[in-house]
Amino acid sequence: MNKISKELVEEHGINEDEYKFILSSLKREPTFTELGIFSAMWSEHCSYKSSKFWLNKLPTKNENVIQGPGENAGIINIGDGFAAVFKMESHNHPSFIEPYQGAATGVGGILRDVFTMGARPVALMNSLRFGETSHNKTRHLLNGVVSGIGGYGNCIGVPTVGGEVEFNSSYNDNILVNAMCVGVAKIDKIFYSKASGVGNLVVYVGSKTGRDGIHGATMASSEFDDSSDEKRPTVQVGDPFSEKLLLEACLELMKEDVIIAIQDMGAAGLTSSSVEMAGKGNLGIEIDLDYVPCREINMSAYEIMLSESQERMLMIIEPKKEDIAKKIFEKWELDFSVIGILNDSKRLVIKRNKEIKAEIDIDILEKGAPSYQRPYKIINMKDCNIKESNLSKEPPLTILKQLVYSPNLSSRKWVWEQYDHMVMTDTVLNPGGDAAIIRIHDTNKGLAITTDSTPRYCFANPYEGGKQAVAEAWRNLITVGSRPIAITDCLNFGNPEKEEIMGQFAAATQGMAHACEELDFPVVSGNVSLYNETNGKGINPTPAIGGVGVIDNLDIFSTHNFKREGDNIFVIGKTLGSINQSIYATEILQNNNGCPPKVNLADEKNNGKAIQILIKNKIIDTSHDISDGGLLVALAEMALSGNIGFELLLEKEFSSHRFLFGEDQSRYIITLQNHKIDEAMLLLNEKRIQYHNLGKTKGAKLVLNEEEISLKELKNLHESWFDNYLSGKEN
Amino acid sequence: MKIYVKIMPKEGVLDPQGKAIENSLKQLGFANVQGARQGKIVELNLDIKNKEDALALTREMSEKLLANMVIEDFEISIIKDDL
Amino acid sequence: MKIYVKIMPKEGVLDPQGKAIENSLKQLGFANVQGARQGKIVELNLDIKNKEDALALTREMSEKLLANMVIEDFEISIIKDDL
Amino acid sequence: MKAAIIVFPGSNCDRDIAVSFRNVAKVEPKMVWHKETHIPDCNIIIVPGGFSFGDYLRCGSIAANSPIMREVVKKSKEGFPIIGICNGFQILTETRLLPGTLIRNNCLSFICKTTKLSVVNNRTYFSQKYFKNQIIDIPIAHNEGNYFANDEIIKELEGNNQIAFKYCDEDGNFSNEANPNGSLKNIAGIINKKGNVLGMMPHPERATNKLSRLNDGEQFFISIAETLL
């Protein structure tokens, strides 16, 4: 028998006060298995002990929200009897240790969160952040993560339709791998995790349990140090084939009236799934681990309870329906085993080899979980004024060439070509646009999906950065012609026990909350990943936002590629020339100072609504929001994707670097055919929106005053950076 | 000198390929199969005369590139000595 | 009984993985590498006592499933005799 | 006309091809689970894309040993039309219904993109609606699509007009740049000697979608519907 020593408690990430609470509530010393259970349930990952206070401030409702945070995924009503089910989740630490398997199992986990609710997954997205390109691990990690995401998504047959990739030195030893999944369900066929019915069976389905990822949940929440290599054997291996079987088996069973509650076994495996299901139902649960299908011999209660083997689910069903369920899982050649029963004791009882190994009041685990209002200090960068004389002397198109061949602005084609983004044949807008568009199968309705975050803004001013991330997601959904509905988020930050990191978290979530409120764009699901630091150095605060919008009629949407020569190019929204924290400032001037551009939420909304009307009334079919890199980069992306050039003759004030490369927010570029100009002006004037006519689409080159470059040359630059980097020609 | 590096999933690490092979063999009627694991083998041709040097170098290459030490173990064997 | 089946690309068959390994090793500075080929290894656990039977059965399994005789050769070796 | 679509555990383009048969060929397909030992009454058998049995061991190798494939092989001997797409092509080479094999892409990564194909042989039941050498846009999505066979087989394929589709550039040249995966002779699809069995890596079912502006695959299904009706 393991004696519970002080060291052992510490090793389990349980602090002194927490342990005291355990002793006083149990009125005895916990068993080793119980200690493991407490440690998993009270880890940052499962308990949100540092973040709960701030998360509670986020708006989570609007008229379309069916299910907000608290379930496996969020659910929105998208009309015609359909619901969209979505969530984003991090797999940062496992991916740093083993990039292929870490990323792959990240995808597997988020897929399960969605299909456990009765939705068929229809799209995957991923938000990735790596260290600077010259760092010795970056190439290996990039390669492994991208092929791991592809390996899993391609095999299971869910299209990976978009995401983001960023390189920055703050992620050198702590990359971020955030995966998002969107599924579609019938509104009257949604499944939840709340257990009910004393006497109902607790059923284990899916793959067998091995010693994978034991301590995964505690690992994901503890700061990295140089000894983290020793924690390696805990990495799980993904089996997308089994997941595909599990997906089909679950969806098949969900057509029958059998499942009372269902939940995937994610972080902290059987522990958190059983505790959460019983807890939500205000019931007790008794599990006999001898019935858990195991892959290895002699697994202890502790190991089985904490294993994070993948591709497993826990269900509650009525005893008389056991046979129906069993038959389906047998057809798909998956394990199916009744491992326990619900009762009204409100306790968790775990047996192994006829002995009770754990017996805890579920209330102690859940309501008794620690929650901290950690001290915080918000640090904003002082504003600075980059002097005219410090701007680059190069002409704009020369700078553009450098930007489109830079790690953070080059084409991501190398990434998305490794993802099957077309399987299911409902991908209407492929990766490369502002948001992906997925058709709801067999209908003329669509979902627009985007992921966004600008961590360098968040570092300089976390409140503004949080606000901006939400606004940018909203903008990307607007610009393809959808109605933005709601978001999921993945909040990646450093060590919350440090005041300035907690300050970043507090301010960023407040900024997010503010933007969500103003834009009627609530948070319906999400995930927090803290302790993203290595040897004491924190990452840039990275609140990744996954936004979902609805397109009611797929005959009308907008894309960013130029469509015709001779169209008039307009920029919509105020251009003030904010270059602090722009890519121009950081990449070209190597200047990382100052306050990021601020989002004026009233303008954001007003401009967005105008774009929405222009698209809906078929006045425009071409639009692009202006984000990283500013106006000229946005224009170049439109030209490159449409394979049509442009000619701009700009007066001095409009050809300045501040104008062309500044990153003022809430702006769009649209193109107008001659006969549509009046109608558009009328609307924009009525809404008092600033606009400016820049020039026309034309030919096979980009012309800016006396400078020009061929589309072909620019395309070559834009599309070759990744290949050159990966083949080692570029650092 | 010709050298083989045999790379197998570590004990306890999930091996979905091995599992699939086992199931398939059983379905084909090979009832005596009690387990299967799949690994990789890399055959290297080295321009080295000395056995010790070759082994040391191969170990280095295996750790650095050929095997994924997080989930795999490797084993080296010399198959053709030039001498 | 434990048996290995080593499966290698046939001579003359394109082996993109082997080629890539060779290139990566050279790039990592291992200049003595003159060639690399990649194959698979399947480790089988058989419930058979007799060596000859085990070999014959494994040959059959290899031909039927484990190797693709169009592009691969295989080689069987017993690694653990139960006797 | 009736179409049977074989479904393996891990198939993932089975629904897509069913949709194309339903919407374009106007044929309601039947899904046939791999454990069945009888092929229902039909005019054509489709082995769809995906990752049958996870593509573990070798792509298509485990599926090729499924009970239903024995029936498919029997049917092929009778001259029955059989089409394998992507993983289906890999399965058909594993059953030896088609010569050669598909090895790892020469770039060593999965590739999903729209490729240009030249319709090299337009005198088949699935390509008769195309012009000879017509250039069509059809997506690929695979990790092992690199067609390989010995010289003899290649000569035979060429001699008997058994190459159905080749990867080409916009001018119809079979250049290296236009070859996405290293396939010998830019081969994207082949037929057997009798002409009843087709295997191809590209996905015509992904090019019947008006919304994504890809519809060069429609004539593939219309050809089938018209010839086999």
Ligand SMILES: Nc1ncnc2c1ncn2[C@@H]1O[C@H](COP(=O)(O)OP(=O)(O)O)[C@@H](O)[C@H]1O
């Ligand atoms: N990891 C990825 N996976 C798939 N697609 C990606 C990934 N990263 C970026 N993309 C795609 O590349 C395009 C450009 O990305 P980004 O510059 O972040 O767009 P935006 O500025 O509109 O948010 C988008 O269409 C995006 O979906």
Ligand SMILES: [Mg+2]
């Ligand atoms: Mg955008």
